[in-house]
Amino acid sequence: xxxxxxxxxxxxxxxxxxxxxxxxxxxxxxxxxxxxxxxxxxxxxxxxxxxxxxxxxxxxxxxxxxxxxxxxxxxxxxxxxxxxxxxxxxxxxxxxxxxxxxxxxxxxxxxxxxxxxxxxxxxxxxxxxxxxxxxxxxxxxxxxxxxxxxxxxxxxxxxxxxxxxxxxxxxxxxxxxxxxxxxxxxxxxxxxxxxxxxxxxxxxxxxxxxxxxxxxxxxxxxxxxxxxxxxxxxxxxxxxxxxxxxxxxxxxxxxxxxxxxxxxxxxxxxxxxxxxxxxxxxxxxxxxxxxxxxxxxxxxxxxxxxxxxxxxxxxxxxxxxxxxxxxxxxxxxxxxxxxxxxxxxxxxxxxxxxxxxxxxxxxxxxxxxxxxxxxxxxxxxxxxxxxxxxxxxxxxxxxxxxxxxxxxxxxxxxxxxxxxxxxxxxxxxxxxxxxxxxxxxxxxxxxxxxxxxxxxxxxxxxxxxxxxxxxxxxxxxxxxxxxxxxxxxxxxxxxxxxxxxxxxxxxxxxxxxxxxxxxxxxxxxxxxxxxxxxxxxxxxxxxxxxxxxxxxxxxxxxxxxxxxxxxxxxxxxxxxxxxxxxxxxxxxxxxxxxxxxxxxxxxxxxxxxxxxxxxxxxxxxxxxxxxxx
Numbered sequence: 001x002x003x004x005x006x007x008x009x010x011x012x013x014x015x016x017x018x019x020x021x022x023x024x025x026x027x028x029x030x031x032x033x034x035x036x037x038x039x040x041x042x043x044x045x046x047x048x049x050x051x052x053x054x055x056x057x058x059x060x061x062x063x064x065x066x067x068x069x070x071x072x073x074x075x076x077x078x079x080x081x082x083x084x085x086x087x088x089x090x091x092x093x094x095x096x097x098x099x100x101x102x103x104x105x106x107x108x109x110x111x112x113x114x115x116x117x118x119x120x121x122x123x124x125x126x127x128x129x130x131x132x133x134x135x136x137x138x139x140x141x142x143x144x145x146x147x148x149x150x151x152x153x154x155x156x157x158x159x160x161x162x163x164x165x166x167x168x169x170x171x172x173x174x175x176x177x178x179x180x181x182x183x184x185x186x187x188x189x190x191x192x193x194x195x196x197x198x199x200x201x202x203x204x205x206x207x208x209x210x211x212x213x214x215x216x217x218x219x220x221x222x223x224x225x226x227x228x229x230x231x232x233x234x235x236x237x238x239x240x241x242x243x244x245x246x247x248x249x250x251x252x253x254x255x256x257x258x259x260x261x262x263x264x265x266x267x268x269x270x271x272x273x274x275x276x277x278x279x280x281x282x283x284x285x286x287x288x289x290x291x292x293x294x295x296x297x298x299x300x301x302x303x304x305x306x307x308x309x310x311x312x313x314x315x316x317x318x319x320x321x322x323x324x325x326x327x328x329x330x331x332x333x334x335x336x337x338x339x340x341x342x343x344x345x346x347x348x349x350x351x352x353x354x355x356x357x358x359x360x361x362x363x364x365x366x367x368x369x370x371x372x373x374x375x376x377x378x379x380x381x382x383x384x385x386x387x388x389x390x391x392x393x394x395x396x397x398x399x400x401x402x403x404x405x406x407x408x409x410x411x412x413x414x415x416x417x418x419x420x421x422x423x424x425x426x427x428x429x430x431x432x433x434x435x436x437x438x439x440x441x442x443x444x445x446x447x448x449x450x451x452x453x454x455x456x457x458x459x460x461x462x463x464x465x466x467x468x469x470x471x472x473x474x475x476x477x478x479x480x481x482x483x484x485x486x487x488x489x490x491x492x493x494x495x496x497x498x499x500x501x502x503x504x505x506x507x508x509x510x511x512x513x514x515x516x517x518x519x520x521x522x523x524x525x526x527x528x529x530x531x532x533x534x535x536x537x538x539x540x541x542x543x544x545x546x547x548x549x550x551x552x553x554x555x556x557x558x559x560x561x562x563x564x565x566x567x568x569x570x571x572x573x574x575x576x577x578x579x580x581x582x583x584x585x586x587x588x589x590x591x592x593x594x595x596x597x598x599x600x601x602x603x604x605x606x607x608x609x610x611x612x613x614x615x616x617x618x619x620x621x622x623x624x625x626x627x628x629x
């Protein structure tokens with residue numbers, strides 16, 4: 001109903017309230033001996049609508065009235081009654097006595113009646129609207145049977161879902177009831193729906209109520225709780241969806257009325273790491289440079305660092321599109337942040353020198369790297385120039401410009417490396433730790449495994465394959481990996497970075513490794529499908545890949561730290577000093593010459609676990625052997 005019609009309806013109700021107030025105080029024929037009624041009625045019709053307007057009572061969409069809107073009615077009516085009291089006081093004291101006498105009880109009666117009538121009108125508008133929606137839904141049900149929906153979670157999110165289904169009959173969804181783990185709610189009605197049982201009774205409720213779809217409305221629940229609901233849905237063969245968490249809604253990633261399929265990040269096979277504490281305080285008021293700032297890890301680093309208030313945050317990357325997008329998102333979220341973007345290649349040391357001289361970063365996070373194992377097997381020169389030379393260049397500039405803290409983001413593939421990529425990252429680790437030993441500066445390495453949802457991750461690949469109807473391609477049935485979400489990984493990187501003193505190797509505790517094939521099966525289930533719909537095929541382990549990853553060497557010593565999810569690792573480092581310098585120089589020369597065979601053989605000499613026909617010792621190896629040892 002438009003608000004001009006609400007105003008038109010208010011006027012007779014104001015008159016009725018005034019009349020009723022006098023009747024309640026006197027009698028039905030009061031107007032015969034109470035001349036002040038006419039003056040009071042006229043004043044009420046003039047004063048009350050104006051105050052209602054000023055208090056916002058005509059600026060609301062009453063078909064969606066809530067407790068907040070009804071509070072506006074209370075405030076508006078009370079203000080109007082105060083206005084009438086002021087009018088009566090003035091009128092009874094004016095020369096000539098506009099009102100000769102007046103009973104104060106009438107003012108109270110008028111307030112009560114106006115509140116009941118004005119509030120009732122607006123509540124009635126909502127009831128009529130929802131009744132029409134319900135009628136339309138019933139008609140739609142006759143035309144096409146509505147899905148019967150079971151809502152898991154009778155909290156704020158669940159009631160929101162139930163109301164939205166009533167308001168939007170075009171969805172053809174009929175809410176059959178709630179499930180909730182709060183025993184006090186069971187049997188009660190919430191938002192017009194009965195709480196049928198506790199969550200553990202889901203299979204029985206689904207069968208007895210012919211449920212078509214389960215909506216999981218528990219945005220703050222743990223991954224374990226959601227997994228239990230998902231497994232029960234799978235057991236009984238019913239489809240399910242989950243509403244987004246409140247931070248996803250506020251962040252603009254999804255709309256409030258959009259249901260999404262459960263994301264695998266919600267179902268980590270371990271308790272999520274608590275990332276609520278502020279870990280980036282050590283960057284407050286400092287200039288911070290992030291290489292690879294347009295990547296998944298680089299952007300999340302920038303986001304969490306921005307929360308701590310650096311004096312200057314600089315994103316450096318080679319890909320202009322990813323840097324542009326990262327900068328745009330950060331500027332929108334942190335408009336007061338001093339933010340700069342630099343398009344540069346870490347392999348270009350002259351360009352890096354110019355950047356470091358201009359910015360003079362106090363803290364550097366080096367996240368720029370090539371990370372795809374099969375691609376680096378085919379392009380070993382790139383692994384050398386980007387992962388090794390690039391790291392050496394950034395370290396050199398950090399030391400030259402007196403950077404206080406340097407953090408290398410590394411990978412579990414650097415442990416006993418079997419691939420070019422892993423070997424290049426292990427050498428990058430050695431460069432950083434050797435520089436820390438030589439300089440005494442706080443240069444540290446943080447190593448972790450696979451990150452869910454990062455660009456090019458296996459989860460994203462599986463999702464694309466499911467969308468295309470399959471099959472999902474898994475390399476090996478027994479292949480396992482460690483997994484962590486991007487925010488979890490970056491939270492722990494910052495935690496470790498702020499506590500390192502120099503030369504430490506920190507490893508993030510990522511729980512138990514997960515079979516890749518189990519991850520694929522989970523994603524198929526979460527998509528509401530089966531392996532009959534989306535088959536899984538096995539392609540075989542690709543060159544350089546391991547069946548199982550480790551986070552540290554078998555002979556490494558581990559030490560617990562200040563944080564339960566961060567370990568400090570002491571590994572025997574064979575590549576140090578002149579030997580490391582000679583290997584890096586030889587690799588750079590081979591890469592510059594485009595000699596892939598020489599690159600492979602040099603890496604094979606340094607890391608015996610690398611196995612490839614190209615890395616077998618041959619005549620060319622002798623050329624470089626003397627330069628390594």
